[in-house]
Amino acid sequence: MITDELSAVPGVSSTSEQDYAAKGYHCLHEASPGSLPALAAIFRQRGFHLEHLTCLDMRADDDCMCLVYQFNRQDVPERHVIHSRLAPGEAGTSISEQFIGADWYEREVFDMFGVGFDGHPNLLRLLTDDDYIGHPLLKDFVDADPQRDVFAVDAKKDGVANEAANE
Amino acid sequence: MSSVPGPAMELVRDDEDRETYYLNMGPQHPSTHGVLRLRLHMEGERILSVFPVIGYGHRAHEKMAENRDYLMFLPNTSRIDYLSGMIYNLGYCQAIEKIMGIEVPERTEYIRIIVGELNRISSHLLWLGTYLLDLGGITPFLYCFDDRERILDILDSISGSRLTYCYGRFGGVTMDVDDAFLESTAAFCSYFHERLDEYEDLVTDNVIFRQRTEGVGPFSADLVQRFGLSGPCLRATGTRRDVRKDEPYGIYDRLDFEVPVGKTTNGDCFDRHTVRMAEMVQSLHLIEQAVRDIPDGPVMAAKVPKKIKPPAGDYYFAVESARGHFGMYIYSDGTDTPFRIKLRTPSFAHVSAMTEALVGTMLSDTISILGSIDIVIPEIDR
Numbered sequence: 088m089i090t091d092e093l094s095a096v097p098g099v100s101s102t103s104e105q106d107y108a109a110k111g112y113h114c115l116h117e118a119s120p121g122s123l124p125a126l127a128a129i130f131r132q133r134g135f136h137l138e139h140l141t142c143l144d145m146r147a148d149d150d151c152m153c154l155v156y157q158f159n160r161q162d163v164p165e166r167h168v169i170h171s172r173l174a175p176g177e178a179g180t181s182i183s184e185q186f187i188g189a190d191w192y193e194r195e196v197f198d199m200f201g202v203g204f205d206g207h208p209n210l211l212r213l214l215t216d217d218d219y220i221g222h223p224l225l226k227d228f229v230d231a232d233p234q235r236d237v238f239a240v241d242a243k244k245d246g247v248a249n250e251a252a253n254e
Numbered sequence: 255m256s257s258v259p260g261p262a263m264e265l266v267r268d269d270e271d272r273e274t275y276y277l278n279m280g281p282q283h284p285s286t287h288g289v290l291r292l293r294l295h296m297e298g299e300r301i302l303s304v305f306p307v308i309g310y311g312h313r314a315h316e317k318m319a320e321n322r323d324y325l326m327f328l329p330n331t332s333r334i335d336y337l338s339g340m341i342y343n344l345g346y347c348q349a350i351e352k353i354m355g356i357e358v359p360e361r362t363e364y365i366r367i368i369v370g371e372l373n374r375i376s377s378h379l380l381w382l383g384t385y386l387l388d389l390g391g392i393t394p395f396l397y398c399f400d401d402r403e404r405i406l407d408i409l410d411s412i413s414g415s416r417l418t419y420c421y422g423r424f425g426g427v428t429m430d431v432d433d434a435f436l437e438s439t440a441a442f443c444s445y446f447h448e449r450l451d452e453y454e455d456l457v458t459d460n461v462i463f464r465q466r467t468e469g470v471g472p473f474s475a476d477l478v479q480r481f482g483l484s485g486p487c488l489r490a491t492g493t494r495r496d497v498r499k500d501e502p503y504g505i506y507d508r509l510d511f512e513v514p515v516g517k518t519t520n521g522d523c524f525d526r527h528t529v530r531m532a533e534m535v536q537s538l539h540l541i542e543q544a545v546r547d548i549p550d551g552p553v554m555a556a557k558v559p560k561k562i563k564p565p566a567g568d569y570y571f572a573v574e575s576a577r578g579h580f581g582m583y584i585y586s587d588g589t590d591t592p593f594r595i596k597l598r599t600p601s602f603a604h605v606s607a608m609t610e611a612l613v614g615t616m617l618s619d620t621i622s623i624l625g626s627i628d629i630v631i632p633e634i635d636r
Contacts, residue, residue: 111352111570136482139598143585155583155596157570161479161493164500166570188481191606199316214309214635223317224594 088165089133090114096129098122105168112157112166120154120171120179124206127185130158130167137182138166140192142200144226146175152202154179178203199224272297279620281310287384287624288631290605294612294620301620304612306605311635319595324350324562325424327592332418334597335633337380338576340373340409340419345573347422348503349582352571353564354424356555362426363505364548368439369409369421370504371537371544375446376405377576378530378537381628385527386457388625389466394457401449408438424562425555440545443538450534458531467523471611471623474520481607484600485578486529487627489513490521497574509543511536523626530628561590577601577628599633 094102098119107113118126130137138157145153149172156169173179181204183190193204194213201222204210212219220231280291289310295303315334319327331346332339344366351358383398406416412431413421421427457463473483473491488495496513498506514532516525566588572581578600585594604627612620 109353109569110567111572131479134479136479138482138579138581139583139596141583141594141596143594155568155585157583157598161495168568168570186480186482187610188603188606190609191602212309214312216309223314224320226320228317 088114089129092129092133093126093167096122096125099126107166112168113164114167116167116169118169118171120173120177123156123169123171123180123182124185126156126169127182127189131185134161135159135165135167136161137186137188137192140189140196142196142202142224144200144224145172147226150175152177152200154196154202156182173202178205180205181207183207198222201225274302277617281307284388287629290629290631290634292608292612292620292624294617296617299616299618301612301615301617304609306608308605308631308634311632313632313636315636316595316597319592321591323590324564324592327595328422329418329420332420333632334599334636335575335577335580335601335630336417337377337630338373339417340413340421341370341573341575342580343419344370344422345503345571345575345580346582347424348573349569349571349584350424350562350564352503353569353584353586354559354562356425356558358425358555359552360549361430361551362553364544365427365431365553366422366504367506367509367544368431368541368548369412369419371540372405372409372439372442373419374537374576375534376402376409378534379405381530381576382453382457382527385625385628386463388621389463391457391460391463394453397449397453397456401446404442404445408435408442411435411438423554423558425558426553430553436545436548439541443542443545446534446538450531450538454531458528464524466618466622467527467626470523470619471615471626472520472522473607473611477607477610481610482603483578483607484603485574485576486526486533487521487578487604490516490525490529492516492519492521497572497579501572503571503573509540511540523622526626526628563588563590572598575600577604577630577633597636599636601627601629601631601633605629605634 090102093116098121099116101117103115105112105115135158138159141155143153145151151172151174154171158167179202181193191213193207196202197210198212198214199222221228274297277294277296279294281289291307293305293307294301315330318330332343334342379398379402383395386394410416412435413419475491478488478491492515494513494515499513514529516529564586566586569584570581572579581598583596584592587593
């Protein structure tokens with residue numbers, strides 16, 4: 088377990104061991120969004136990989152968005168879940184430098200929840216169209232125009248997005 | 255996802271006055287196995303950079319999960335990855351059973367092994383056939399689909415569907431299997447052992463096939479870690495990771511099977527092929543044990559709560575699908591509707607790794623590498 092090393096990182100406010108048999112993971116950490124690159128660097132060095140990254144829309148109860156990171160060891164299972172709470176409108180910090188696989192997960196969170204990531208090289212929508220309005224996995228999401236013609240888009244704008252993507 | 259496909263090809267003169275161009279491979283190209291679009295920046299036949307465009311098959315499964323209760327989400331699970339639908343369907347049941355502490359009857363556990371492993375073989379067969387088709391060999395495709403059809407018939411006889419099974423229930427399976435099912439499964443196993451030998455002769459030892467795969471698309475340990483690859487792509491690099499062994503679910507810990515790995519630490523396309531071929535042998539071995547030892551008894555747990563209300567908190571449960579590590583991150587707020595279900599699918603990580611793995615290769619190798627990782631697009635887009 089690398090719990091001691093992780094809890095020494097500034098910004099990690101709490102660390103608790105979990106019941107693996109019931110929960111499916113070993114450790115839960117609460118960390119500030121800014122501490123994630125430092126945490127990711129430790130995970131990278133100690134032979135972990137990013138299993139997934141997602142977000143929870145907790146604005147109704149706790150007035151925050153909660154990013155969820157999950158790391159697991161490459162050789163034997165040792166699963167760490169990190170909750171990182173953001174005030175509404177606040178951006179997370181990208182860890183795509185440490186784990187390039189986070190690139191797509193962060194784009195997905197941006198697409199689905201509207202949460203930005205500072206330092207992300209290419210924060211475009213991933214699953215919906217470039218000109219899609221709204222963020223579907225927000226709890227208060229209402230589709231602005233369900234009958235929208237997806238092909239009637241501004242081709243010029245799409246070209247700009249593509250060029251940005253290629254750089 | 256970009257909605258306008260743009261021209262199929264456009265020429266760009268770059269800073270060094272090289273004539274490079276962008277080529278759109280997909281979203282309708284047969285070798286992208288569904289609606290995946292790769293925007294390739296190329297110089298001649300060589301790939302300079304890759305920008306995969308996904309989302310054409312996005313059906314909002316995760317949003318759907320938040321609008322219905324846990325049981326109503328069950329039919330969705332086999333639509334996520336339609337080639338190993340049984341594994342996903344049973345995996346979701348096992349996740350809920352674990353969270354709710356539901357004890358599953360012994361007979362059900364054996365049935366789940368049989369149908370799950372049959373499904374894994376059928377998925378690998380489809381991969382083998384279409385991979386060879388990508389590389390220009392049509393004959394193996396017909397062989398594989400013939401054999402796959404036999405599995406689909408067997409699974410159809412108990413679940414009523416050929417592809418999008420909804421056979422699992424929380425606490426068991428929908429209906430018991432009869433002796434005819436067990437006999438036809440055993441007959442398939444003995445038949446398929448011989449067929450696998452034929453495949454080895456036909457495909458694995460084929461000199462053209464080996465030239466198209468050996469040394470093509472090696473994945474380094476570093477790439478595997480940074481992108482979080484799993485399944486046969488990971489095992490081809492020599493890492494012995496399999497959820498069935500590491501975090502056993504069902505009765506996998508009581509059955510005897512091995513986890514095949516690639517021969518080198520730089521798993522290439524050929525290693526991924528040999529790993530999947532060896533996995534089919536292990537799956538057959540698992541099925542034979544389960545058919546031999548299956549006990550009599552009920553197939554549904556006696557006590558299953560009518561309303562599934564997991565205690566508030568987050569849970570993670572993973573199964574080994576045909577493509578790799580499929581995980582469900584379930585966040586419950588204590589009500590009978592999931593607050594959030596995040597579906598961690600293996601192909602998502604595999605396709606994102608293509609942005610790095612394809613750079614510097616030739617276009618024809620791109621087809622080979624893309625085929626060798628065995629992607630299912632609906633699983634990426636969810």
